[in-house]
Amino acid sequence: MIPAPFEYIAAESPGHALELLADYGDEAKLLAGGHSLLPMMKLRLATPAVLIDIGRLEQLAGVQADDGELVIGATTRHADLAAAELVRAEAPLLAYAAAQVGDPQIRHRGTIGGSLSHADPAADLPMALVALGGSVEIQGPGGSRVVAADDFFQGFFETALGPDELLSAVRVPRRPGVPWGYQKFVRRSNDWAIVGVAVVDGRIALANMGATPLRATAAERALAEGASPAAAAEHAADGTSPGEDMHADREYRRHLARVLTRRALEHQTG
């Protein structure tokens, strides 16, 4: 439970963090809340030579409205996201998802940018971002770019982030009053989802049904064509090939996706 040796550098600004990333390349990892990275380092599943701490950068935290979108700083902690009035009013699914992450200790340390960059397909926030049709702001040596959630998650724990880039903010549409539903199937309350489903305004996202958070496109299409929630949900697992572990085999996961999607669609709040 002791990590391999590493250097620690506290970045003084986002720009400084980018300079450090440029210097150290893929030997470096950004550290924010540390609640995914540090356990992996302690188990020696991750052995970065340098940790660049951006968790203290105030300019990367907080929630603001920007025209039709909410802009959430990357180091905004889950507990703050869950409690933010603006988020609760205008992107309530995101606030709810933040409140489902882990346990209170994790929610007071973990950050939205960290969770999205970690890209665990079983996690809450990646699924929520996909359901919301949000995007991420990425800063790099060549300036900044915005990547849609659907394009950001590229594989199992893989994203569009380059080794010299930093996820600086998250954007989600401001949609007060839009119905949403959320189903997280767990063994114990603070476990990762065996399967998760988030729906908002006809978009359906699935957690732990593949290498990345997925859109249930066949079910979305059925809904758009006027199918009932129950009928649409029958297509929730179409085209998915989820992994198998001791909690669920492929067939059980696909079954859960259908049941949970129906429940998410039928029990929407808004």
Place this chain on the structure above:
Amino acid sequence: MPARRELARGDYLSILGTRVLRTEDPKFLTTGGVYTDDVVDDRLAGACHVFFVRSPLAHATVSGIDVSAALEAPGVIAAFTGADLADLPAIPPSAAGLINTEMTQRLLATDKVRYVGEPVAVVVTELAYQGEDALELVAVDYDPLPAALGFDPGDSSLLFEAAGTNVAGYWGDPASLRPDLFEGCETVVSHTIVNQRVAPAPMETRAAAAVWGADGRLTTWIPNQGAQGTRDDLVKLLSLEPGQVRVITPDVGGAFGAKFGADPEHAVVAWVARRVGRPARWSETRYENLIGMTHGRAQQHTVTIGGSRDGNIQAYRLEIVQDAGAYPKIGAVLPMLTILMTTGPYDIPSAEAIAKVVVTNTTPIGAYRGAGRPEATAAIERAIDLFAAEIGVDPADVRRKNLLPKFTEPHRTKFGALYDTGDYVAALDAALEAAGYAELRAEQAARRASGDVRQLGIGVSSYVEITGMGDGEGTPPSENATVEVFADGTATILTGTSPHGQGHATAWAMLASEELGIPVEKITLQWGDTDLIPEGGGTGGSRSLQQGGAAVQQASRELIEIARERAAAELEANPADLVYDTSRSAFAVAGDPEASVPLTKLAEGERLLVRTVFSQPGATFPFGTHVAVAEVDIETGKPTLTRMITVDDAGTILNPLLAEGQRHGGIGQGAAQAFLEEVVYDDDGNPLTTSFADYPIISATEVPSYELAEMQTPTSYNPLGAKGIGEAGSIGSTPAVQNAIVDAVAHLGVRHIDMPATSRRVWEALRAARQGSEHR
């Protein structure tokens, strides 16, 4: 001035039976306990740190170990392999003779490894953080062998070639089973069920600190359940003289049976300290704990039960396979206790039980809360529900019909257990009444009729268990206590028991306070230092209060008699004329309360101290009934435990607060086995549950508030009337919860779901039942 009443015992409210708050808690809730890894002691100054290289393979021959690169790593002082410890004896199996004597273990594996996690070498470093880097530099040449796994590991891949078999031994003779056992039964049901492997997972992992004195004596701090047993194990493992070892027990963060005695790692740490000539420390990681500490349970049961269609059970057979893990330790012996408790609280005319013990390429099995008895309860409680379902009679009625009637004189079972006192039907009825059993059945029927997605299940489990066993060699169960009163009005108790969460400091002080009149807060309890308390049986098997507590009461009473002689001399009175007034801790002459002498004055000269040993005639047998209510989501299979109602009769209760705490912990731990916890290995013997992300210990969010009904049937075996309560909760709750989950889906054609009855297993059982009915 009002006339004073004559002094007599019982003139004031007794502290016994009251909810005295735990005197331990202010420390644990504020400054924290001092666990082995926290111990600061001059003798440990400059300690080096020991790290274990553990086998990554379940089964392999070891053709070479190269520590040279590790020796070059920063901070590394030394590295040792099994070859360095070759002069120490191999560890024999438990119950050698009955268990194959060839199945021995080395402190560090030499030619072969037999489970993932087995220690093969150690690296010794200056600083604690340097060890894990150095471990990676130890090169071990393994030649993999096929892993022998499961309850039928076969003999194609032998763990111990010299044994010629992976069967470690038998309890009972398979040839003795009667082919006609079920003759005359209208209905016979048989099923093979698994009582799965679980991990004790105490919050404090294993640890040790060791130092050798100039006099050649070892002093070692180890979290344990009885310092004296740990000392005796170390003496054997290290080939020392009994007087050469001093074990000191710091605060212990949970044990659950798995911290009895000493493990090979504890002995290796002591050996390293002597070899490198400086104190040595070790503290394992959670990963190491989950693969290195003994596991529990791991039995397969084939139950066969027969009787009449109206619910009279006439015959029962229990065939056990015990997976002992890679080395037959105490786990190989536990089936003996399972067999002893085969029929539980039931009166079954014909019953038989046998056990086969196998070795497999997995972590060895040890004692785990209940240790052999929960397995017996789980087997028969499932068997009764299977039987009840087959004949279509309410499972509670089947139990009532077959429970032993109330008895006040000891009852000898066919398997040789001598139950002291019991009123099993009363416990069943009390639990059913507290649960509102009829209303629950009505609610269940309504949900079944409406096709509710959340179906209701009600599980009942009646149990009797053994607490306070002797050492099995004919000596009665006993424990010692020393009580000393000081002139400043304080008192000290020394006990041979070993608290690790139970609350002995509170309970033992209550017992002494009752006799001496000294307030609880002025009484200090000491335990767990073998120089201070050379003898003792430790804490386990739910023995402590009935023996260790009774010894405190006995010592306190004997102390009063010594003090009475001194008081008589002081007051120039006849000892028989003196009355001890606990309300002011003083002796007075009967009829003349003004002529008195306080206990403290009698402690001013010669020490006022008594050491005594209390023995009881035999083990006691607490009993009870648990009712679990579970909801099962029939679309997802997810079970939710919604109510837990229990009667746990442990005789007279000394402190309800402490007893309820033991019940709470036990109920939760037992429920966890029913639907959450399992140590899982893959087909190659790789453990898959190596962190708390994968090994799901239960938390408050997975259990309801417990509804505890009271019942106290005293035992005559000790003056407290007390039986044990430490394990009962986990014995009753496991089958109750399992039965509830099965019951919730019974109407859909499901008869049994193995533990842990996870969402996936429930869903698969529902699917199989549905497919079965479609094929009919």
